[in-house]
Amino acid sequence: MNLEAHLAPYAAFSSASPGRRFPESMPSSRTEFQRDRDRIIHSTAFRRLEYKTQVFVNHEGDLFRTRLTHSIEVAQIARSIARNLRLNEDLVEAISLAHDLGHTPFGHAGQDALNACMKDYGGFEHNLQSLRVVDELEERYGAFDGLNLTFETREGILKHCSLKNAKKLGDVGRRFIDKKQPTLEAQLANLADEIAYNNHDIDDGLRSGLLTTTQLDDIDFYARHRKEVEASFPGISGRRAIHETIRRMINALVIDLIDTSRSRIQDAKVKTVDDVRNSAALIAFSDDMNTEAALLKRFLRDNLYLHYQVNRMTSKARRIVRELFEAFMEEPRLLPPDYQVTQGNEQERLQWQARKVADYIAGMTDRYAMREHRRLFQVDEI
Ligand code: MG
Numbered sequence: 001m002n003l004e005a006h007l008a009p010y011a012a013f014s015s016a017s018p019g020r021r022f023p024e025s026m027p028s029s030r031t032e033f034q035r036d037r038d039r040i041i042h043s044t045a046f047r048r049l050e051y052k053t054q055v056f057v058n059h060e061g062d063l064f065r066t067r068l069t070h071s072i073e074v075a076q077i078a079r080s081i082a083r084n085l086r087l088n089e090d091l092v093e094a095i096s097l098a099h100d101l102g103h104t105p106f107g108h109a110g111q112d113a114l115n116a117c118m119k120d121y122g123g124f125e126h127n128l129q130s131l132r133v134v135d136e137l138e139e140r141y142g143a144f145d146g147l148n149l150t151f152e153t154r155e156g157i158l159k160h161c162s163l164k165n166a167k168k169l170g171d172v173g174r175r176f177i178d179k180k181q182p183t184l185e186a187q188l189a190n191l192a193d194e195i196a197y198n199n200h201d202i203d204d205g206l207r208s209g210l211l212t213t214t215q216l217d218d219i220d221f222y223a224r225h226r227k228e229v230e231a232s233f234p235g236i237s238g239r240r241a242i243h244e245t246i247r248r249m250i251n252a253l254v255i256d257l258i259d260t261s262r263s264r265i266q267d268a269k270v271k272t273v274d275d276v277r278n279s280a281a282l283i284a285f286s287d288d289m290n291t292e293a294a295l296l297k298r299f300l301r302d303n304l305y306l307h308y309q310v311n312r313m314t315s316k317a318r319r320i321v322r323e324l325f326e327a328f329m330e331e332p333r334l335l336p337p338d339y340q341v342t343q344g345n346e347q348e349r350l351q352w353q354a355r356k357v358a359d360y361i362a363g364m365t366d367r368y369a370m371r372e373h374r375r376l377f378q379v380d381e382i
Contacts, residue, residue: 003031008086010270012183018151018171021135022144033090036153040094043140043147045101045133051365052100053107055201055304056208060313064204067100070196074099077254078192084258085265087184094149095156095189102129104362105369106317108305113321114358121354128165129362130157131172137359156186180277184265187283195253198296199246205304206242213242219299221292225249256289320373321361327376328357334376335360 004013014032027035040046049068056064065073075096082092103126104110111126118124131154135146155172166173175182202222205211216222225248229241236244264282268275276282285293304310332340332353339360341353364372374381 003034004088006086007088010184010265010272010276011087012091012152012185012273013088014091014150014152016273020148020150022148024148031090032150033088033094033153036147036149037090037094037097039140039147039149040098040101040134043101043134043138045138045363046097048363048365049100049103051367052103052105053110053366054197055107055204055310056313061208063207065200067103070200071097071100073196073200074189074193077195077250078189081188081192081254081258081261082185085184085188085261087188091152091156091183091185092189092192094153095186096192098130098134098149098153098157099159099189099193100126100130101133101157102126102131102362104129104321105364105366106314106321109314109317110321110369113318114325114361117322117325118354118358121351121358123162124358124362125160125162125165126362127157127159128161129358131169132359137363152183152185155182156189159186159190175277181279181281182277183273184261184276184283187281188261191257191283191285194293195250195257198293198300199250199253201300201304202249202296203242203246205300210307210309211304215303216299219296221249221252221296225252253285253289253293256286257283260284260286260289320369323377324361324369324373325357328360329354332357 004011004015007013012033017032019032026032030038046068049071050066052067054065054067054070075093078092078096079089081087082089104114104124111124115124133146134149134154134157138146141148151171155175158169158172161169161173161176163176166176174180181187202211202216206213206216213226217226222245226241226245228248229236229244233241233244261283264284268279268282270276270279270282328335328339335357339356341349341356343349344352361369
């Protein structure tokens, strides 16, 4: 049975995939991309996302987004759009669910701190780490390290990459060197990520009390949809009004993305996934929507991500990550044996040790990192 017969000719077909790094027999009841999705859901790194921060640290409240719920929201948005454009929903879902697997604890604060620690050892990029998780770090199969995902899923996970790293990566790094586009599914997962976090950060920001609806009214995109809600439901207020507004904002972004992308795909006259790779980016918002989204992003940065109460947590997070890194590098014997590097000359050993420490720290959940920090730095904690 052809499970991909309904797709547009420019979609990514699993039957045409360059395949996996280690050849495996074909799955009998699923496509290769469904198999990727299933492997991701069963991975350890995926379960860790439940206790990793998006903006708010996990213990700050039970209802804030975590990286797990964020990834599920991204997958949901991306799949709806994919179905409209007749793209491969299974691929888009696999990429969406895996896109944050390499994130450190404490969100961007953790990533920046780890990147600074790794300055002399090749740096730390969370996209690259997500790829490292699925290519190397997961331990589930007898025949290979990692999850052995298809090329398309791996390529979609690697959303950005420096040229220097691209050159070391082989096949998945190629497009950054040749300046080519990934599949439409990868382009879509990337923008669905933006739709998800811009909107849920508003919701979480309001829930936390760090943002107010009055402040948000400065953003025309929000104010317009709020007025629409009030016209439809006179007297509506509180959480219900907020959710109705955000629902409309997500819908407006989704519709705009579908319409704009559909006409760009038509204008570019792409017929195959190869045409897609050689074309400009085709999954895109309209110019007007890009302007609105940029205002929204700036608002969130100035009023939420840089809010002094968020800064207090990010400052603590940076310190935790930095101090853990320094302690482990100074005394690798504090690490679990699997993470201690003893081979190679001093130079090689140090490089490898730093990478292993980065893997160890990046794999921590927020609360594990805090507990580990207490264990190492407080004498009465074991
Ligand atoms: Mg994300």
